[in-house]
Amino acid sequence: MLGLKFMFLLPLCLFFVGFGGILFNRRSIIAIIICIELLLLAVNLQLSFSSFIFDDIIGYIFSLFVLSIAAAESAIGLSILVGYYKVRGNISVETINLIKG
Numbered sequence: 432m433l434g435l436k437f438m439f440l441l442p443l444c445l446f447f448v449g450f451g452g453i454l455f456n457r458r459s460i461i462a463i464i465i466c467i468e469l470l471l472l473a474v475n476l477q478l479s480f481s482s483f484i485f486d487d488i489i490g491y492i493f494s495l496f497v498l499s500i501a502a503a504e505s506a507i508g509l510s511i512l513v514g515y516y517k518v519r520g521n522i523s524v525e526t527i528n529l530i531k532g
Contacts, residue, residue: 446473
């Protein structure tokens with residue numbers, strides 16, 4: 432059986448890796464989307480572990496909701512990126528920030 436320290440430390444480490452990826456990687460939009468997915472999966476893992484520890488089904492239900500939202504976010508985000516790439520030919524963050532104004 433997994434220890435309680437491992438159950439709380441693994442999702443925390445995954446969350447900080449995803450958060451650090453968003454903070455330190457400002458060039459690639461694909462990498463930012465992957466880091467957001469890593470954040471959401473770390474939250475799902477924590478919800479599942481907490482639900483297992485407290486012997487409750489609510490964490491699993493919230494985990495399913497978060498997974499469905501994460502899947503929709505990825506699909507919509509990637510389709511927007513594909514459409515933007517077809518129009519502009521570049522999906523660099525710097526280029527998108529220049530067009531903002």
